[in-house]
Amino acid sequence: MKKTVVIILALALAAGTAFAALGTIVASWPSPANYPIAAARPNNAAYFWLYCNTSPYRIWQVNAETGSIVTSYVSPFTSATRGLSYNYNGGGGLPSGSYLWIGNYSTDRIYRCNYGTGSIYASIPANHDMYGGLAVMATADGGAAPTHMLSSDSSPAMTWRQHLTTGSIYNSFATTGVYDIAWDWRNKLVWHRNGSTIYGRTTTGSVQASFSFTRGPALAFSYFGQYLWLGSTTGYHRIFKIHCPINVSVTPTSVGKVKAIFK
Numbered sequence: 664m665k666k667t668v669v670i671i672l673a674l675a676l677a678a679g680t681a682f683a684a685l686g687t688i689v690a691s692w693p694s695p696a697n698y699p700i701a702a703a704r705p706n707n708a709a710y711f712w713l714y715c716n717t718s719p720y721r722i723w724q725v726n727a728e729t730g731s732i733v734t735s736y737v738s739p740f741t742s743a744t745r746g747l748s749y750n751y752n753g754g755g756g757l758p759s760g761s762y763l764w765i766g767n768y769s770t771d772r773i774y775r776c777n778y779g780t781g782s783i784y785a786s787i788p789a790n791h792d793m794y795g796g797l798a799v800m801a802t803a804d805g806g807a808a809p810t811h812m813l814s815s816d817s818s819p820a821m822t823w824r825q826h827l828t829t830g831s832i833y834n835s836f837a838t839t840g841v842y843d844i845a846w847d848w849r850n851k852l853v854w855h856r857n858g859s860t861i862y863g864r865t866t867t868g869s870v871q872a873s874f875s876f877t878r879g880p881a882l883a884f885s886y887f888g889q890y891l892w893l894g895s896t897t898g899y900h901r902i903f904k905i906h907c908p909i910n911v912s913v914t915p916t917s918v919g920k921v922k923a924i925f926k
Contacts, residue, residue, distance in 0.1 A: 684874075685872060685874050686876065686906070688878075689904040691878075691904065692725075692902050693730065693901055694713070694901055694902055695721075696717050697715060699713050699716075699882070699894030699902065700745070700843060701745065701746050701797070701843050702845075703763060704727070704886065704887035704892060706749075706805025706807050710724050710725060711892060712749065713894060714744050714883070716744070722736055722738050722744075722765075727904075736779075738765065739765065740767040740769065740774075744765060745797075746764075746796040746797030746814065746815075746843060747765060747843075747885075749762070749764070749778065749805060750762055750805075750807075751805040751806050751807040752807065756827055756828045757827055757828065763775075766789065766793045766796070766797050768792065768793045770793075771790075772787065772789055772793065773786060773787050773797060773812065787829060789814055789830065791814070793814065794818070795841045795842060796841065796855075796884060797813065798812075798813040798845050798846035799811075799812055799813070800866075801848055804887050805887065810827075811824050811826065811833065813825075813844060815838065815841040820838050820840065821836065822841060822844060822864075822868075823835040824866055836868030838855055838862075840857030840858060842855070843855075843882055843894075845884035845885050846886060850872075850907075850912070851866070852872065853865075853866065854891055854907075855884065856876070856880065859876060859877050860876070861905075871912045872911040876893065878901065878903060879899035881903070882895075882896050890904050890906060
């Protein structure tokens with residue numbers, strides 16, 4: 664009888680996590696340095712990469728479940744670094760291998776780099792001011808089976824979808840208050856911040872979901888395993904793990920699609 668109770672309790676706890684609302688904070692940790700503004704999550708549950716825009720402008724490898732620092736190195740673009748993304752095991756016309764992508768607003772280019780050192784392999788033009796964020800569009804976690812690159816800017820507030828090896832732009836859509844961005848391949852949404860609200864948009868710019876986030880400006884964004892990883896700056900300087908379930912849009916049968924807002 665005791666075993667049955669334990670099993671039921673364990674299932675109930677697991678279900679509580681699985682059915683948590685969009686925007687629920689699961690965990691948080693102090694950022695390894697102030698102003699975390701770009702994040703990338705590999706196809707590896709153990710860690711993520713984080714860029715903090717404060718001297719000496721390091722890219723940090725951080726344990727994804729504890730927030731502890733694994734290692735770090737100075738970004739090859741120091742304070743001009745804007746946006747991190749990751750793709751796993753080539754694909755999309757890329758050479759075989761796993762890469763960290765880093766944006767540079769001084770050159771307005773996006774660089775494909777060694778994830779462990781920041782050494783540069785190649786780059787593509789952003790074809791716009793590269794002051795925003797990056798997200799590899801892919802069909803699985805960690806940038807597995809990449810298809811396109813998403814990049815953003817705050818002036819004009821736009822996000823672009825472009826070719827992984829040439830930078831050629833396929834389309835763009837208006838956003839607001841963009842800094843970093845994240846690609847949620849399960850819901851097919853681009854996540855970004857405006858004020859104290861986090862928005863999920865389609866690649867045509869339609870808002871499909873949003874939630875309130877009041878723990879400081881969220882400027883670093885990444886997505887992995889039904890979670891958003893947000894880096895919060897002024898007043899907090901923390902990393903937040905946020906629940907992001909599948910099917911965040913609400914589609915009533917009689918009225919058509921309704922944008923879902925969770926608070």
